[in-house]
Amino acid sequence: MAELRRDPIVGRWVIVDTDHPTKPEDFEREEHSYRAGDCPFCYGNEGLTPPEIEAIRDPSTHPNTPGWQVRTIANKFPALQIEGEIERHGLGLYDMSNGIGAHEIIIQTPYHHKELADLEDYEVENTIKMYCRRMTDLSRDSRFKYIMLFKNHGPSAGASLEHPHTQLIALPMIPKNVQEELEGAFEYFEYRERCVFCDMLRQELQEKERVIFENKYFLAFCPYVSRFAFEVWITPKKHQDAFCQMNQEQIQELAKILKAVLARVNEVLFRPAYNFIIYTSPLNVEHKEGYHWHIEIMPKLTRVAGFEWGTGFYIVPTPPELAAKYLKG
């Protein structure tokens, strides 16, 4: 019989197919195909993108020329616009706001075909450093309440350009699912005076069954209430609210574990499309206790879509315990 499992943070139930679990080789492969054309993220094409906001580059080179290792630019087709004041109003029953926000692209490497898992440790570190820098910079803007960093890798995960990159969106409001996690974590904390994420980590470390990798500062595991087959979370082992609070040593360790997880995902699942999202505490709003930043990695292995979107009800073909067995180094 299948199992129904309930997420302790937001209360979501999922169906886990423990009877006939889907193994890595059972998923249908989707063809990778991209729009053709010259890549604007490659060396020499810096003029094809909006001017660079910030880069980690050879100090003898100039902005908007080759010589960079990580490069941040504004999105050429931004979902939101950086200039202007936030204006909100009602429209009968409905609420709306003008589309103020930031939408940046962090190009992780000049190499068109090297994704995060293929980079050297120090290159992954520089990418994470850039994530922190951009978050810190934008958090000074009092119009913003949340900064989302996420990666779409592969066309079926929503990437339209092949060259490895990460997106950043700064928002004047907190996205709904983040708000729910914040509230769920806060409710748990209020009653118990303990962080729900810390409790989860403690249990995962005891049970070991779903743990994939562990180092001094981080744990990578397949969550008990995964929504997707081979979903992986990376979480700091010691309580930490916000991604930007990491020190240099933690950044190094995060680079190592992130690279290790993505390399295993590639190996076991035949280089699938995937998304990852960095969940961190909101900005410029009253601090709610009990939130703990983490990264959620979701390989894109099935096509099921509208039903899950519509209901928030997930059918998980591979139990996380089995996924962890495959992903363990």
Next chain:
Amino acid sequence: MAELRRDPIVGRWVIVDTDHPTKPEDFEREEHSYRAGDCPFCYGNEGLTPPEIEAIRDPSTHPNTPGWQVRTIANKFPALQIEGEIERHGLGLYDMSNGIGAHEIIIQTPYHHKELADLEDYEVENTIKMYCRRMTDLSRDSRFKYIMLFKNHGPSAGASLEHPHTQLIALPMIPKNVQEELEGAFEYFEYRERCVFCDMLRQELQEKERVIFENKYFLAFCPYVSRFAFEVWITPKKHQDAFCQMNQEQIQELAKILKAVLARVNEVLFRPAYNFIIYTSPLNVEHKEGYHWHIEIMPKLTRVAGFEWGTGFYIVPTPPELAAKYLKG
């Protein structure tokens, strides 16, 4: 500049690209491809499926033989199992339940290549009648709290068999997104003593901009806070809690409007993959006022996935006002 819009029921914000809206011809077409093999849902292959639970058929024919027009069977690979008692327990921090539930398939027509929009009116009516019958039958089972009826049409919308069919899942709990809609609608009702859906309908009927079709009992419109390009809702114009409360005349009108919407979607969007979900009141739980059943239709036009799934934050490439302009008859 884009617009940020907030859903009045669950409080979800979405970004609507009002500046550079995507038109029907701009979406990339996904190839339709299905698993090969003899179709178990066609006439003559009744023996390849689990035995029929109920059918609308020529009275001179026998169960599990040709002669039916709509046929309900148990899913051969059910996500949940019908036999047994519900057992719930804790697992440290986590909650789980055994996988009790019903998972049925409603085969809408014996014609392999005719989808809902291609059927005669009376055939669509019979399909809707069958939806009601199955819901009514399963609602007598006190183990179940919610019955979901949904359709995955096309492989990229999650369908694995081409032959037109609808799925039914009866659950021992209410799915999270439905729970949120129930609570949002109840909160709205508590303060105003009015149904939020009725208020929405009134506003849409006044503004007319997002209305696609209207008949005696139903309204079809693109919701102001659409999450997907060309999303359409069909709602009874007079307040009604549950799908099964429809009378014969309403079923006839629903068949007409559902067929009309799907035919327009096919025409305008080049027969896309789509999902629809019927949202209705839960069973066997305390009744919460202010809920209003409706159908949400979501054409599958973009591939963006994990990000929206993960954050509950949607970027909508086609404003609903423009979508309605295309879909209007």
